[in-house]
Amino acid sequence: MYGMLIDVTKCTGCEQCVAACVAANGLSPEAADRDRAVTPDGLSANRFLTLQPLGDSGRFARRSCMHCLEPSCVSACLVGSLEKTPSGAVVYDGDKCIGCRYCMLACPFHVPRYEWDTTTPKVKKCHLCHERLGTDGQPACVEACPNQALAFGDREQLLAKARGLLRDHPDRYIQKIWGESEWGGTSLLSVSDVDLTPAGWSVQKASAIPDITGPLIEKTPWIGLTVGASLLGLSWIIRRRNEMMALKAAEVPSAKGGEDGEVDHD
Amino acid sequence: MTDRTRALKDLLWLLVFFGAIGILFRLWYGLGPTTNLSDPLPWGLWKIANMVAGVALATGGFTVGFLVYVLKLERFRPLVKPAILIAFLGYGSSCFALLLDIGLPHRIWHPIFMWNHHSFLFEVAWCVMLYFTVTAIELSPTLLERFKMEKAAHFLHRIAFGVVVVGISLSSLHHSSLGALFLVTPSRLHPLWYSPRLPIFFIISAMGAGLMVVVLAKMLYAKLYDPESVFGKPIRPSQGAVCAIGSEPREEGRDMPMLRAMAVIAACVLGVHLALRIADLIATRALGSLAAGTWESWFYAGELLLLGIVPVTLLAVPAARRSPAGLAIAASAAAAGLLWNRLNVGIFGYFQDAGAVYLPSLVEWAVGLGIFAAAGLAFLYVSETCSVFDDAWRERLSASAATVPSFDKLSGVWYRALSSGLHRITLLAVAALPLAWVFLGPQAAGTGRENPVSPPVALDAQRKVLWIDGDADRIGVTFAHASHKERQGRERSCGNCHHLTVPRDHSTPCYRCHASMEGVTRIFDHSKHFHAVARAEKLRGAIPANHSCAVCHKEGEAESAANAKRCMECHAKDMSPRHGPPETLQLRDACGYRGAMHRTCIRCHEKEAKAQSKPKLSTCTHCHGSFQPQSPAPAPEETLIAGTNSEAKPSLG
Numbered sequence: 079m080y081g082m083l084i085d086v087t088k089c090t091g092c093e094q095c096v097a098a099c100v101a102a103n104g105l106s107p108e109a110a111d112r113d114r115a116v117t118p119d120g121l122s123a124n125r126f127l128t129l130q131p132l133g134d135s136g137r138f139a140r141r142s143c144m145h146c147l148e149p150s151c152v153s154a155c156l157v158g159s160l161e162k163t164p165s166g167a168v169v170y171d172g173d174k175c176i177g178c179r180y181c182m183l184a185c186p187f188h189v190p191r192y193e194w195d196t197t198t199p200k201v202k203k204c205h206l207c208h209e210r211l212g213t214d215g216q217p218a219c220v221e222a223c224p225n226q227a228l229a230f231g232d233r234e235q236l237l238a239k240a241r242g243l244l245r246d247h248p249d250r251y252i253q254k255i256w257g258e259s260e261w262g263g264t265s266l267l268s269v270s271d272v273d274l275t276p277a278g279w280s281v282q283k284a285s286a287i288p289d290i291t292g293p294l295i296e297k298t299p300w301i302g303l304t305v306g307a308s309l310l311g312l313s314w315i316i317r318r319r320n321e322m323m324a325l326k327a328a329e330v331p332s333a334k335g336g337e338d339g340e341v342d343h344d
Numbered sequence: 345m346t347d348r349t350r351a352l353k354d355l356l357w358l359l360v361f362f363g364a365i366g367i368l369f370r371l372w373y374g375l376g377p378t379t380n381l382s383d384p385l386p387w388g389l390w391k392i393a394n395m396v397a398g399v400a401l402a403t404g405g406f407t408v409g410f411l412v413y414v415l416k417l418e419r420f421r422p423l424v425k426p427a428i429l430i431a432f433l434g435y436g437s438s439c440f441a442l443l444l445d446i447g448l449p450h451r452i453w454h455p456i457f458m459w460n461h462h463s464f465l466f467e468v469a470w471c472v473m474l475y476f477t478v479t480a481i482e483l484s485p486t487l488l489e490r491f492k493m494e495k496a497a498h499f500l501h502r503i504a505f506g507v508v509v510v511g512i513s514l515s516s517l518h519h520s521s522l523g524a525l526f527l528v529t530p531s532r533l534h535p536l537w538y539s540p541r542l543p544i545f546f547i548i549s550a551m552g553a554g555l556m557v558v559v560l561a562k563m564l565y566a567k568l569y570d571p572e573s574v575f576g577k578p579i580r581p582s583q584g585a586v587c588a589i590g591s592e593p594r595e596e597g598r599d600m601p602m603l604r605a606m607a608v609i610a611a612c613v614l615g616v617h618l619a620l621r622i623a624d625l626i627a628t629r630a631l632g633s634l635a636a637g638t639w640e641s642w643f644y645a646g647e648l649l650l651l652g653i654v655p656v657t658l659l660a661v662p663a664a665r666r667s668p669a670g671l672a673i674a675a676s677a678a679a680a681g682l683l684w685n686r687l688n689v690g691i692f693g694y695f696q697d698a699g700a701v702y703l704p705s706l707v708e709w710a711v712g713l714g715i716f717a718a719a720g721l722a723f724l725y726v727s728e729t730c731s732v733f734d735d736a737w738r739e740r741l742s743a744s745a746a747t748v749p750s751f752d753k754l755s756g757v758w759y760r761a762l763s764s765g766l767h768r769i770t771l772l773a774v775a776a777l778p779l780a781w782v783f784l785g786p787q788a789a790g791t792g793r794e795n796p797v798s799p800p801v802a803l804d805a806q807r808k809v810l811w812i813d814g815d816a817d818r819i820g821v822t823f824a825h826a827s828h829k830e831r832q833g834r835e836r837s838c839g840n841c842h843h844l845t846v847p848r849d850h851s852t853p854c855y856r857c858h859a860s861m862e863g864v865t866r867i868f869d870h871s872k873h874f875h876a877v878a879r880a881e882k883l884r885g886a887i888p889a890n891h892s893c894a895v896c897h898k899e900g901e902a903e904s905a906a907n908a909k910r911c912m913e914c915h916a917k918d919m920s921p922r923h924g925p926p927e928t929l930q931l932r933d934a935c936g937y938r939g940a941m942h943r944t945c946i947r948c949h950e951k952e953a954k955a956q957s958k959p960k961l962s963t964c965t966h967c968h969g970s971f972q973p974q975s976p977a978p979a980p981e982e983t984l985i986a987g988t989n990s991e992a993k994p995s996l997g
Contacts, residue, residue: 092964118384118699150528156469158460176454177447179386180465184528188698191383192447194376199447224964280531287528291464294524294543298467298517306513313414313505320416 079166079265080211081233082220083240084140086270087250088227091129091138098222099127102207123193123202127219130277137270139277140228143168143189143204144257145265148286154184159201166233166265167206175201186261186287187278206265233265240269262286349568353724356717358774363714366707370444378707384698385691389708392690394441394715396522397683399472400546402434403554404561405479406515409508411609419602425486425732426565427558429723432479435472437719444711464524471518478511490730519547526689534693535630536644542689545621549651552613553682556655556675559607561723562599563672565733568724573599573734575668600668607671611659614678618652640696643688651681706777800825833942 100110105124113122120128121141129138145168152160152168159174160181177199182190193199207217220230229236240255256274257264261283268274370378381388408427411417443449455469481500488497500507523546526533539545566574576594625631634641654677664670695701704712727733800810800823808827813820829838877895878888885891898907946962953962 090964122383153460153462154465154528155460156463156466157454157458158463159458174454174458175448176451177449178445178465179381179447180463180525182383182386183532183694186529186531188384188532192375192386194381194383195374196376197371197374199375283530287530288462290530290540291524291527292462294527295462295464295467298521301520302513302517305516306509309410309414309509309512313416313509316414316416 079164079233080206080230081145081166081236081265081267082206082217083229083231083236084266084268085227085229085243086132086137086139086268086272086274088225089129089138089140089223090225090227091131092224093129094222094224095140095219095228096125096127096129098218099204100125102218119188121189121191123191123200126191126202126204132272132274132276135272137272139268139270139274140266141187141189141278142266143206144187144261144278145204145206146261146286147263147265148261148288150184150186150261150287151181151190153288153291154180156180163208165206165208165211167208167211168203169205169208170201170203172200177201184287186283189278233267236267240267243269259284262289349724352568353721356721356724358771359710359713359717360721361714362710362774363712363717366710366714367444369707370711375447378705380702380705380708382700382702384700385694385702387690387694388445388702389691389704389712390441390445392686393683394712395438395445396525396690397686398434398438398441398716398719399522400519400550400682400686401554401557401679402431402438403515403519403550404558405431405434405482405554406475406508406512407551407555408558408606409482410512411606413505413508414512420606422599422602422733423558423562423606426561426727428479428482429486429726429732430557430561432476432483433719433722435476435479437715439472439476441712441715464521464527468518468521468525471514471521475511475514475518478507478514481507482511486726486730486732516547519550520544522546523689529694532694532697533689534633534640534696535628536625536633536640537689537693539624539628539630541620541624545617545624548613548617548620549682549685552610552617552655553651553678555606555610555613556678559603559610559671560675560679562603562733563668563675565727566597566599569728570734573597574603576600596666597668600666600671603671604665607655607674608659608665610678611656611674614652615656618648618656621648621652640692643684643692647681647685647688649681650677651685654678654681833946 096110097107099105100107103126109124110122113124114120114128117125119141120130127140127142130141131137132139145162145166147162149160149162149168152162154160155175156178157174157176159171160168161171162168179192179201181201182188182192190201190203192201207215207219210217216230220228229239237255237258240258244251244253244255251269251271252273254269256268256270256279257266260279262285366378375381379388404423404427408420408423411420412424443452446452455466456473460466482504485497485500485504488494488500520543523542523544526538526542527540530538563574574597576597578594625634634644655674658664658670658674658677661670664674691702800812803809803811803822807825810823810825811820812823828841873896874889874892877883877892881892881895883889883891896909950962953959
């Protein structure tokens, strides 16, 4: 599975990566340019990738789809228009999407963007240039980086490389690989000498979101069947009781009082 | 028909009318210009109020079915049909709102064929589809009766029990799944509302409040068409009043005991919900956030008050329980509390994390309210003309033409609205709002998606000279674009000004290069210089630095860059002789960090790159971004390039 290693200490913020991304995806450079200024975090349907200044440190964090190993968006999409491919890319199939925007809500990194200004809007985000990956190609941003701040390759190898960097330069880097385990791990890994918390890593949970919802949703058919079966059973018992009481007394007892309500909340 | 009924219908029709206009706008312009939805807050009024809350308010359909068909509480039988009608309209209106909310409405059928069984939304979609069908089947006997198709109605009556059981199973699934939708946002939803037990809270609160909505609907029907059934007949005081409404003593309405019993059941459910919520608050250690006094904690408290405390307290007090007014207040509070809860979970709870606020736009309000109003009108229509609450419709139908309740047409509304002066003015005012919106255009509605800086205007065809007036105050400057480009280094110089990481790059300000040396520039730190000069020259006085001006600037002239010493007069020793900049380097060449670096260093770097055949020497990255250790600090003897670079980096952002 492919991954990307971002060395924040090497990034100068020139955004050649963004320009390459805009060109590779056939987006409008003017719109991409404008959206950097007018959107809160620089991401939009015209910019799948942005470099976010990290305070006054002079460093820049890459903000784009992190290509989670267990993506929340993929589990959320009701028609399965998002997919985690074997190459590692989380890709979007615009032909299936109905536009419910649940993926946008589900993403812990606030990444998917929407084409708000069209009447047939689609979700837009980085797709790791997955159509170029097969033939030894690299994502456009990786190719464009003039300072080799982005490294592309097998995720495990990149992880080993990142650990090597941290080991060899303990004074240069914070001893942490962002994306190693957060939200179940991401395909995009970052090493940095500045804390990346403000750049979308504010909450770091080791468990993936589908691990929260998955066990629950597996149970739902059984819950439905159990409810149905217990309703039938309950109704049979009550009907039988009513019959017995009707036999016993000539009159059917009518009022059963308010405490019957207690039965229906379990 | 009473005036009250007529007024209510007029209001609903107006809301439907404006909703229809809003729908046209939404379909014509798309979601962006007509709604205030945004990337940080992608779910808004239609999805949360109309869909999530609308479905929850219609829960009565399955809870009343449970009480009557499963628990065999026959006393609630008269409420089955109203509850089914509410469920059908609630689900129908929800689906309609969802149709408008999703970006590609023509693909609403996709979930039927394209499955992702890992998604709670998929489950919700299927259960809502199936349950909507179930409510349609449950409702159809009522409609078939109306059109005298007794046979089909009889068949449907026979399968009613099975349909009800299927409906309850489906409901128990999707009402909890609606809560589970928000489980995917553990980092985004406010901790007061996020809980692993959201699905349980959603179904219990919906069951309680759904029963209250049925009570409320029955009371509304009684108020409009059949007051005696709930509010009772006026009686003389001497006979002793069971309940008092207004000043006039009345005997208790014949349906009051039934409504009271149902409301008590609902209150018990809501009480359980309230207890669970408080227990959960303690378990998730979010109790602190409730006491924090933020607006979220007030919203949360208000929600618990309406959804739990008010109805439970009112139903616990015998006097309130026996009065129709008390019952109505309790039921309304529960319904409002449920709506409030869903808005909190679905909209308000996300504000803090998104760092943004969402308020529905005019179109969203119009459509959202319009859909609710349309459901209300349909409710009135069906309960007037079919045997939903009672069989009075038969009498209404067979009564003389003078008293036949004709269902109001839109033309009638206009006619009445235009016939009175007050109505006319109100109508004009209400109509003026969307019209003003139309003429001022979507951008006037404040979508905030435009570039706030006006772009430069070319004064000639080749864009040699631009007119720059970024703030559009008509005070601008002409900017010699072509000669700037020429001097900066032709094509490769674009990035000097059009640098993508410079925020609002459309208006890279002039002062970024043409900075006063008094201000902060990167190559020349004026304040640092005058302290350093004072130290180097061993100046004396209370503030030695004040005497340092004369060291660089000519005395007797206004101090400016023009009459300052050339950099090299002092800094020649900082340069290695071989790589040093030309002797002619002057301050005006070094206007700001970028100018200093790009215009003085690059030329030499390029020359040396060729001379020493080291091509890397002239690449951007030779200076930009190569890692510089923070300590030890570079000694003053080090080259200017290295020293300035490490210093300069922090401010590039």
